[in-house]
Amino acid sequence: MGEAAALLGVSADTMRRWVDAGRLAAVRDEHGHRIIPGAELAAFARELARPENAEAEGRPSSARNRFPGIITHVVLGDVAAQVEVQAGPFRVVSLISRESAEELNLVPGAPATAVIKSTNVMIERR
Numbered sequence: 457m458g459e460a461a462a463l464l465g466v467s468a469d470t471m472r473r474w475v476d477a478g479r480l481a482a483v484r485d486e487h488g489h490r491i492i493p494g495a496e497l498a499a500f501a502r503e504l505a506r507p508e509n510a511e512a513e514g515r516p517s518s519a520r521n522r523f524p525g526i527i528t529h530v531v532l533g534d535v536a537a538q539v540e541v542q543a544g545p546f547r548v549v550s551l552i553s554r555e556s557a558e559e560l561n562l563v564p565g566a567p568a569t570a571v572i573k574s575t576n577v578m579i580e581r582r
Contacts, residue, residue, distance in 0.1 A: 457482075460492045464501060465544035474500075521572040523548055527564050532557060541570045548572075 461471040474480045475490060480500050482490040525543030537557035541548045548570040562568065 457490050460497050523570040527566045527568050541568050
């Protein structure tokens with residue numbers, strides 16, 4: 457449960473509640489621990505990430521990779537700004553215009569969502 461929770465960025469308690477509510481299937485091993493089969497977890501993760509479940513305030517977008525988190529660091533340059541967002545265990549760094557950073561009032565401690573749309577994404581297998 458703990459590993460599955462970490463993969464989805466939620467607590468083990470949340471995973472248990474989802475299993476208990478029937479939202480996610482789990483089996484018990486020989487020690488009585490709940491095990492979530494990988495294929496089941498993958499299907500559930502896809503369901504959680506569906507655009508209608510992920511889009512904030514009903515605004516449609518073609519971007520599917522959203523990482524809600526908190527701004528941890530902002531460096532304002534003359535033209536550009538470097539903004540760091542801690543999204544669960546992930547640190548996302550973005551370079552945007554200084555004007556955008558100021559208009560959005562991006563400061564450490566503010567909640568934010570890193571929205572990523574890229575044609576080049578690397579995958580590493582654990």
